[in-house]
Amino acid sequence: xxxxxxxxxxxxxxxxxxLYETWTATYSDIYSSEAxxxxxxxxxxxxxxxxxxxxxxxxxxxxxxxxxxxxxxNAVLTHNRKVINIQRLHVSPQYQRQGIGSxxxxxxxxxxxxxxxxxxxxxxxxxxxxxxxxxxxxxxAGEKVFEVKNVRMPCIIMEKII
Numbered sequence: 001x002x003x004x005x006x007x008x009x010x011x012x013x014x015x016x017x018x019l020y021e022t023w024t025a026t027y028s029d030i031y032s033s034e035a036x037x038x039x040x041x042x043x044x045x046x047x048x049x050x051x052x053x054x055x056x057x058x059x060x061x062x063x064x065x066x067x068x069x070x071x072x073x074n075a076v077l078t079h080n081r082k083v084i085n086i087q088r089l090h091v092s093p094q095y096q097r098q099g100i101g102s103x104x105x106x107x108x109x110x111x112x113x114x115x116x117x118x119x120x121x122x123x124x125x126x127x128x129x130x131x132x133x134x135x136x137x138x139x140x141a142g143e144k145v146f147e148v149k150n151v152r153m154p155c156i157i158m159e160k161i162i
Contacts, residue, residue, distance in 0.1 A: 002100055004107060007062045007072065012049045014069045015062070019044045022090040030125040035151045042148050059084075059111045063091070063100045070095040073104035077112055078119075084112050084162075086120040089129075105136060109162055118162055121146070121155040133158050 007015065020040050027036055052058050052074060063071030071091035078085045086108060091100045109118060121144055122129045138158040146153040 001065075002070070002095075002098070002103075003064050004061055004103060005064065007053050007060045009050055009053050011062065011069060012046050012053065015049055015072055016040075016044050016046060018069055018072060018092060019088070019090055021092060025093045026126060026129070027123070030123070031151065031153075038151050039148045039153070059108045061104060061107055063095075063104060065095065071100045071104055073101075073108055075108040075111070075118075077115060081112075081114060082116050084108060084115045084118045086118060089120070101132060102136065116162060117159055119157060119159040121157055124154045124156055130156065130158075136160065 020036075023036050023040050024033075031039075053060050058074055058076050060074040061072070062069045071089075073086065073089045075084050075086045077083065086105065089101055089104060091104075105118075109115070118138075119141065120133065120138070122133060138160045140156055141159040142157040144155045144157055146155060
């Protein structure tokens with residue numbers, strides 16, 4: 001049975017492992033293994049993850065199958081506390097298409113009842129995630145390019161009015 005709960009600091013290494021697993025499965029056809037390692041090392045460092053976990057203003061939840069972490073979502077309020085920005089939504093490949101991502105998004109939205117909109121960025125090459133967000137009512141709102149140590153990642157900004 002899948003359960004959802006706030007992440008604990010001591011779970012940071014398991015979260016980092018899940019993030020690397022999902023990035024490799026999702027982006028190995030788009031980015032080199034060196035690029036994936038660079039991005040995941042920068043964006044998912046244990047120090048950064050611990051800081052986000054400890055911040056009570058950041059929604060950071062895990063999905064577990066027993067004791068195993070199989071999904072994560074973190075989000076923060078932006079734009080005068082009216083917009084929820086989903087920073088990460090990752091579900092282990094073998095657990096996808098079971099409603100876990102949908103439940104994580106729903107919990108993130110419930111955590112910020114004062115918000116009127118949700119936004120996020122999705123890599124232009126991540127067609128499955130793009131379709132997932134469209135299915136959940138997100139629409140294209142612009143484009144953005146992230147750069148991490150010479151790795152350029154063109155993204156689509158998607159948003160949903162709530």
